[in-house]
Amino acid sequence: xxxxxxxxxxxxxSTMVEAFGQIFLxxxxxxxxxxxxxxxxxxxxxxxxxxxxxxALRFLAVSTAFPITSLSFVMVTLLSRWxxxxxxxxxxxxxxxxxxxxxxxxxxxx
Amino acid sequence: xxxxxxxxxxxVIGLAVAIALDTGLQLxxxxxxxxxxxxxxxxxxxxxxxxxxxxxxxxxxMGAQLVNWLKVLDHADLSYAKPxxxxxxxxxxxxxxxxxxxxxxxxxxxGILIVVAGVWCVSQTKRTTLGSSAExx
Numbered sequence: 300x301x302x303x304x305x306x307x308x309x310x311x312x313s314t315m316v317e318a319f320g321q322i323f324l325x326x327x328x329x330x331x332x333x334x335x336x337x338x339x340x341x342x343x344x345x346x347x348x349x350x351x352x353x354x355a356l357r358f359l360a361v362s363t364a365f366p367i368t369s370l371s372f373v374m375v376t377l378l379s380r381w382x383x384x385x386x387x388x389x390x391x392x393x394x395x396x397x398x399x400x401x402x403x404x405x406x407x408x409x
Numbered sequence: 410x411x412x413x414x415x416x417x418x419x420x421v422i423g424l425a426v427a428i429a430l431d432t433g434l435q436l437x438x439x440x441x442x443x444x445x446x447x448x449x450x451x452x453x454x455x456x457x458x459x460x461x462x463x464x465x466x467x468x469x470x471m472g473a474q475l476v477n478w479l480k481v482l483d484h485a486d487l488s489y490a491k492p493x494x495x496x497x498x499x500x501x502x503x504x505x506x507x508x509x510x511x512x513x514x515x516x517x518x519x520g521i522l523i524v525v526a527g528v529w530c531v532s533q534t535k536r537t538t539l540g541s542s543a544e545x546x
Contacts, residue, residue: 321487321491322487324475324478324479324482324487325482325487327479327482328479328482328483329539338479342475369495369498372491372492372495375487375488375491376488376491376492379486379487379488379491380488383486383487383539384539385486385487385488385489385538385539386486386535386538387488388534388535390530390531390533390534391488391489391492391530391531391534393527393530394492394526394527394528394529394530394531394532394534395492395527395531396527397523397524397526397527397530398492398495398523398524398527398528398531400520400523400527401495401498401519401520401521401522401523401524401525401526401527402495402498402520402524403520404516404517404519404520404523405498405499405502405517405520405521405524406498407516
């Protein structure tokens, strides 16, 4: 695997890890009895995400890595539906799709 | 589909604060990274981070962001709240133009409009679908 491909893989994995971190933070609000535990897990996972992303920047330019991070909006929506059982209305999907395209355009040109 | 008009003020403020903190964090973070030494040693990098007060500010922003975000999530679906944070891409871009005098590319303007349209779509969906304690506020 080329260093660039490895870097891209790391960024994609980091967006998935971020989505899981967000799920744990939301869990803290749904499962009030274990609120503190969920927050701690969430913060730990989000810290791991920062480490992964920083690692990816050793293989990729920020201008390549940053647009990929907008995938996290899609990941968070998918996991909210699968793991939390949130209802994602079609219009919400349309919004997330537009956001994915729009944020990519903003940062790709920056 | 409920209209965005029924969103409680507390949630609107929470989302606005989240975007503001995210924007501040990104700008401060950028400044901090630019000041780091050009070294491949992880240890040297960690020492430089620890010694630079700007990273204390980064940590402060992150802490405030966590506290505020947990409050936001008490009042909305994660899949409702998270898309709003994409507006920080817009604010960072606009502030870079206003404060740093950077030029904005035509495609970035298109991107900004698309993001705003996307957030508007999300804002038109039900903010909570889990039937949790957030009802009736």
